[in-house]
Amino acid sequence: MRTALCDRLGIDLPIFGFTPSEHVAAAISRAGGLGVLGCVRFNDAAELDAVLSWMDENTDGKPYGVDIVMPAKVPAEGSQTDLTKLIPDGHRSFVDKVLRDLSVPPLPDDTDERAGVLGWLHSVARSHVEVALNHRISLVANALGSPPPDVITRAHEAGVPVAALAGKGSHAVRHVDNGVDVVVAQGHEAGGHTGEIASMVLVPEIVDAVGDRAPVLAAGGIGSGRQMAAALALGASGAWTGSIWLTTQEYLRTMPDSAAMQDALVSATSADTVRTRIYTGKPARLLKTRWTEAWAAPDAPDPLPMPLQNLLVSHAHNRIHAAGDPAVVSMPVGQIVGRMNRVRPVADVIADLVEDYEEALSRLDKTR
Amino acid sequence: MRTALCDRLGIDLPIFGFTPSEHVAAAISRAGGLGVLGCVRFNDAAELDAVLSWMDENTDGKPYGVDIVMPAKVPAEGSQTDLTKLIPDGHRSFVDKVLRDLSVPPLPDDTDERAGVLGWLHSVARSHVEVALNHRISLVANALGSPPPDVITRAHEAGVPVAALAGKGSHAVRHVDNGVDVVVAQGHEAGGHTGEIASMVLVPEIVDAVGDRAPVLAAGGIGSGRQMAAALALGASGAWTGSIWLTTQEYLRTMPDSAAMQDALVSATSADTVRTRIYTGKPARLLKTRWTEAWAAPDAPDPLPMPLQNLLVSHAHNRIHAAGDPAVVSMPVGQIVGRMNRVRPVADVIADLVEDYEEALSRLDKTR
Numbered sequence: 001m002r003t004a005l006c007d008r009l010g011i012d013l014p015i016f017g018f019t020p021s022e023h024v025a026a027a028i029s030r031a032g033g034l035g036v037l038g039c040v041r042f043n044d045a046a047e048l049d050a051v052l053s054w055m056d057e058n059t060d061g062k063p064y065g066v067d068i069v070m071p072a073k074v075p076a077e078g079s080q081t082d083l084t085k086l087i088p089d090g091h092r093s094f095v096d097k098v099l100r101d102l103s104v105p106p107l108p109d110d111t112d113e114r115a116g117v118l119g120w121l122h123s124v125a126r127s128h129v130e131v132a133l134n135h136r137i138s139l140v141a142n143a144l145g146s147p148p149p150d151v152i153t154r155a156h157e158a159g160v161p162v163a164a165l166a167g168k169g170s171h172a173v174r175h176v177d178n179g180v181d182v183v184v185a186q187g188h189e190a191g192g193h194t195g196e197i198a199s200m201v202l203v204p205e206i207v208d209a210v211g212d213r214a215p216v217l218a219a220g221g222i223g224s225g226r227q228m229a230a231a232l233a234l235g236a237s238g239a240w241t242g243s244i245w246l247t248t249q250e251y252l253r254t255m256p257d258s259a260a261m262q263d264a265l266v267s268a269t270s271a272d273t274v275r276t277r278i279y280t281g282k283p284a285r286l287l288k289t290r291w292t293e294a295w296a297a298p299d300a301p302d303p304l305p306m307p308l309q310n311l312l313v314s315h316a317h318n319r320i321h322a323a324g325d326p327a328v329v330s331m332p333v334g335q336i337v338g339r340m341n342r343v344r345p346v347a348d349v350i351a352d353l354v355e356d357y358e359e360a361l362s363r364l365d366k367t368r
Numbered sequence: 369m370r371t372a373l374c375d376r377l378g379i380d381l382p383i384f385g386f387t388p389s390e391h392v393a394a395a396i397s398r399a400g401g402l403g404v405l406g407c408v409r410f411n412d413a414a415e416l417d418a419v420l421s422w423m424d425e426n427t428d429g430k431p432y433g434v435d436i437v438m439p440a441k442v443p444a445e446g447s448q449t450d451l452t453k454l455i456p457d458g459h460r461s462f463v464d465k466v467l468r469d470l471s472v473p474p475l476p477d478d479t480d481e482r483a484g485v486l487g488w489l490h491s492v493a494r495s496h497v498e499v500a501l502n503h504r505i506s507l508v509a510n511a512l513g514s515p516p517p518d519v520i521t522r523a524h525e526a527g528v529p530v531a532a533l534a535g536k537g538s539h540a541v542r543h544v545d546n547g548v549d550v551v552v553a554q555g556h557e558a559g560g561h562t563g564e565i566a567s568m569v570l571v572p573e574i575v576d577a578v579g580d581r582a583p584v585l586a587a588g589g590i591g592s593g594r595q596m597a598a599a600l601a602l603g604a605s606g607a608w609t610g611s612i613w614l615t616t617q618e619y620l621r622t623m624p625d626s627a628a629m630q631d632a633l634v635s636a637t638s639a640d641t642v643r644t645r646i647y648t649g650k651p652a653r654l655l656k657t658r659w660t661e662a663w664a665a666p667d668a669p670d671p672l673p674m675p676l677q678n679l680l681v682s683h684a685h686n687r688i689h690a691a692g693d694p695a696v697v698s699m700p701v702g703q704i705v706g707r708m709n710r711v712r713p714v715a716d717v718i719a720d721l722v723e724d725y726e727e728a729l730s731r732l733d734k735t736r
Contacts, residue, residue, distance in 0.1 A: 168639060
């Protein structure tokens with residue numbers, strides 16, 4: 001399971017694992033893939049700096065990357081207070097009503113609440129990049145298309161390639177024109193922000209669109225070696241994975257209060273996701289729960305545009321997370337959730353991917 | 369590109385080509401695949417009988433199959449007149465208004481209009497099966513899940529295996545429990561009736577769910593050898609294809625007035641489809657045109673349940689087809705339409721699939 005991109009990045013396996021957990025990211029890198037740490041949870045640059053220092057120490061010298069979130073078309077700046085004023089009262093009262101209906105208790109008074117949205121702002125994402133470039137990183141990925149030109153330039157000056165997600169061939173070409181080095185073809189079945197075109201069609205479309213200008217990673221629906229083989233058969237140089245790391249043991253080490261979320265994921269089928277704008281304002285695939293169902297009801301308001309929707313629901317997310325009810329989880333996850341049926345160590349997930357990949361190739365050999 | 373299913377059915381390539389055109393179906397079979405003739409267009413059993421006699425003569429002795437449409441949960445019987453009474457006036461006037469708005473002219477007085485819906489009724493579909501079993505067919509496929517038990521029994525008595533489409537693992541298991549021999553895993557990206565789970569996730573899910581009890585064909589998003597290789601890597605025993613045959617030269621021989629439809633498909637991208645209930649009452653993926661956009665407008669009524677919706681729009685479909693305007697086509701097609709960029713002979717499509725498949729396998733070899 002080796003492609004030219006492995007040599008370029010110094011990794012053994014073309015498995016790129018996006019995760020908000022440094023314990024998961026480090027374990028992916030140690031197992032031969034490229035762990036990519038999501039930075040959006042770090043509103044405080046010093047906190048990210050400390051976590052990346054931990055990554056430097058705990059990856060056995062293996063490469064790792066970081067993922068930032070810089071949407072191209074939202075207010076680049078603005079304090080949380082300014083933006084909060086733009087949220088209609090009707091939306092606030094709807095969220096309050098749903099939380100009451102779903103029996104989600106208020107947070108205890110002493111809770112140190114996560115603000116939620118700041119990582120989406122350009123000022124914060126830029127500080128993430130600056131902090132990350134002081135560490136031993138091998139990739140800067142942007143979850144929402146091309147980062148701004150100065151960010152690409154900064155990364156390149158530091159010798160770090162830049163990856164960007166694309167849901168259409170035309171977007172992929174634009175990213176490469178902007179200087180992006182690796183395109184992540186994010187299929188409809190993927191968790192989080194995702195478009196309408198499914199991986200089977202999207203991956204070869206993007207591979208053909210960018211040609212030799214950039215390697216393409218397949219994202220969406222990949223959680224087994226058969227799916228890795230399919231991704232590489234479609235022309236991808238590797239797989240960008242995210243969902244499958246949510247049900248690893250290491251995830252709990254970073255986020256010890258995530259047992260209810262893992263319970264919900266482990267029992268879900270591939271039909272138990274929904275693509276909706278309620279998480280961020282842009283279409284994103286989430287686990288289907290009583291929370292997403294409430295937003296699909298006839299009395300629910302339309303979600304607000306990014307970044308207001310995430311501001312609107314960030315307090316609700318904190319309450320939902322603290323409540324620990326698997327039926328009311330709010331969690332981005334792809335259709336591959338149907339295959340995530342137990343909580344396992346990262347190394348086991350990767351070992352299975354490799355073994356199943358070899359079996360898939362042996363099966364293909366027999367078709368000759 | 370050979371699997372055990374090829375030996376079982378006596379075909380050279382595990383390419384199953386569904387098409388309403390006997391010229392296309394025969395060409396697919398002659399080229400080594402299995403042409404599967406859609407029967408829903410034949411309201412007259414004698415007409416189907418004549419066409420299947422033509423198939424017997426024009427397939428060089430190679431196997432072919434037929435596809436029927438027997439929904440499990442619609443009125444099994446009832447004349448067109450009875451059903452027509454169930455259509456609300458508001459729906460009729462909406463269709464009339466849209467046709468006016470889109471400048472679709474009335475049919476000439478001398479047009480012999482296709483009735484449209486009858487092929488969906490069990491009585492008609494049963495007559496299709498009876499007619500087909502008097503011909504040299506190698507497969508009876510049902511586009512909407514398990515056929516009724518007596519139909520499965522009749523086919524098995526004649527030594528003909530039965531295939532059924534499934535959009536979930538649980539549906540596939542039910543089909544096999546019902547006696548279905550081959551499961552078609554119809555991914556979200558497919559044209560026509562389709563579910564929410566995309567091929568990358570659905571195919572291995574169904575392969576695992578049915579195990580050794582039935583071979584699985586991957587449907588949805590397959591139009592190149594890379595996609596064939598991906599399908600087989602995912603564990604499928606072959607590919608069920610449909611969309612890619614719509615832009616073949618042979619299609620025009622059966623449906624000579626389809627040039628506008630082909631023009632529309634050839635210029636469409638993978639983003640130019642929409643999954644909607646407006647064609648039959650069940651969710652089906654269609655080419656996105658001014659017709660589908662009209663039904664997505666705020667003033668559009670909700671589509672009717674099957675089979676009423678197809679009855680409602682069948683006259684409109686005839687008018688749209690006769691109008692020959694590529695911007696107002698009503699046509700089921702999958703996301704693979706973005707790769708259908710010219711009108712070609714069937715044999716060329718298949719030759720490219722085979723060549724590209726070999727290239728994909730060679731590429732995979734290099735990852736070892």
